[in-house]
Amino acid sequence: MRFIETFELLPLVNTTISLLAAFLFGTLIGVERQYRQRTAGLRTNVLVALGAAAFVDLADRIAGPVKSVQVISYVVSGVGFLGAGVIMKEGMNIRGLNTAATLWCSAAVGACTGADMIADGAVLTGFVIAGNTLLRPLANVIDRIPISEQAAEATYELRVTTSAAAAPALREKLIERLEAANYPVGDVESEEQGEDGVEIVATLVPTAVEPAELDAVAAAMESEPGVRHATWEGSVAG
Structure with a gap:
C-alpha cells in the first residue's frame, strides 16, 4: 500500500499541529462573525482557514516550499470567488464586503499555519479580530460626522x-x-x-x-x- 510507503510520523505530527492552529485561529475569527450574525460565521471561517492550511501544507510536503507558494496564489484567487458569494446588492447599498474581506483574511491565517508560520498566523488573527471589533466604534463615529458639500466627492x-x-x-x-x-x-x-x-x-x-x-x-x-x-x-x- 502507498500509505505504508509514504507514512511518516513526524511530518504527520507537524501537519496536525498546523491544522489545529488553523482551526483555533479560524474559530477565534469566526466567533466574532457568528456573534454579529454575519452571512459567513463560525463554521465558514474555520473551514476557510483549515482548507487554506491543508492545501499549503500538502503542497509543501509533496513538492516543497516553491510549489506551496504557487498554491497560496491559487488559494487567494479561490477565496476571492467564495467571498463574492457573500456580497449582496440591495438597491443602492452593498452588503457583505467586510464579511468577504474577513474570509480572505481567514485564508491568509490558514496559509500561514500551513506554511508552519504559526506565530505569524496568531499575530494576523489578532489584527483581524481587532479590525472587526476595536475599529467598529471609530467607524460609527466617523459615519455620524456630517459631510459638507465642499468636502464631498x-x-x-x-x-x-x-x-x-x-x-x-x-x-x-x-x-x-x-x-x-x-x-x-x-x-x-x-x-x-x-x-x-x-x-x-x-x-x-x-x-x-x-x-x-x-x-x-x-x-x-x-x-x-x-x-x-x-x-x-x-x-x-x-
Whole structure:
C-alpha cells in the first residue's frame, strides 16, 4: 500500500499541529462573525482557514516550499470567488464586503499555519479580530460626522428645461454662465421632454462646489427668455 510507503510520523505530527492552529485561529475569527450574525460565521471561517492550511501544507510536503507558494496564489484567487458569494446588492447599498474581506483574511491565517508560520498566523488573527471589533466604534463615529458639500466627492448637474427652438442658444448660454462662475463643464446633453420640451443637462467636471454659486447660476438661467425651469443637483459618489 502507498500509505505504508509514504507514512511518516513526524511530518504527520507537524501537519496536525498546523491544522489545529488553523482551526483555533479560524474559530477565534469566526466567533466574532457568528456573534454579529454575519452571512459567513463560525463554521465558514474555520473551514476557510483549515482548507487554506491543508492545501499549503500538502503542497509543501509533496513538492516543497516553491510549489506551496504557487498554491497560496491559487488559494487567494479561490477565496476571492467564495467571498463574492457573500456580497449582496440591495438597491443602492452593498452588503457583505467586510464579511468577504474577513474570509480572505481567514485564508491568509490558514496559509500561514500551513506554511508552519504559526506565530505569524496568531499575530494576523489578532489584527483581524481587532479590525472587526476595536475599529467598529471609530467607524460609527466617523459615519455620524456630517459631510459638507465642499468636502464631498460628488457629481453635479445643472438642468434647464426649455423649448426645442430655444434649446441651442440656451445650451451655449448655460455653458458660458458656468465657465464664468469657474465651473468647467464636462458634458452637455439634451433630453426630450414631451412634444416640444427639451431638458439641457450640463455635467460639471468633478470638483468641490459652493451651493450658493450654483443657485445663482440656476436663478440667472431661469430668468432667461424661453426657460421654463432651471435647477441643479449633486450625487455623492459611493
